[in-house]
Amino acid sequence: MYTNTQNLAGIRCPECFNETAFVVQMTMNVVMFDDGISFLGVSQPDNDHFPGRVIPDDDGFRDEDPIECYTRRDGCGHRGTVRDFRANATTAV
Known part of the structure; x- marks a missing residue:
């Protein structure tokens, strides 16, 4: 189950499943x-x-926008595109 319901709804890291914070180039x-x-x-x-x-x-994000799992908020630093980080593009745990 995903915890974010506002700006980051549906966004999570496909590597570590962090949903806390991301660096997005917009x-x-x-x-x-x-x-x-x-x-x-x-x-x-x-x-x-x-x-x-x-x-x-x-939601303000474009699928091809660069994104990184923010390491200062317990993220792993994984990088990709917003499309890669959309929850429907990953397998739920």
Whole structure:
């Protein structure tokens, strides 16, 4: 049974089955100012000048995004893609 029900629902390490924390490389739009950054949220802006997907509205992960099991939270450091870490891609223990 998987314990995560929010941001990491359905995500776990296929090697050590850790569900605690992951490093995920994602692309997103931000507004840069000289004194800081303003995040636009998880949606692609309506007037976006950049083609393609940034972050979808469903869970924020794209299957081909790089991911690593976070060693500072009892993870094993295994690396792959989000697709590899989706629980339905692994065998339940």
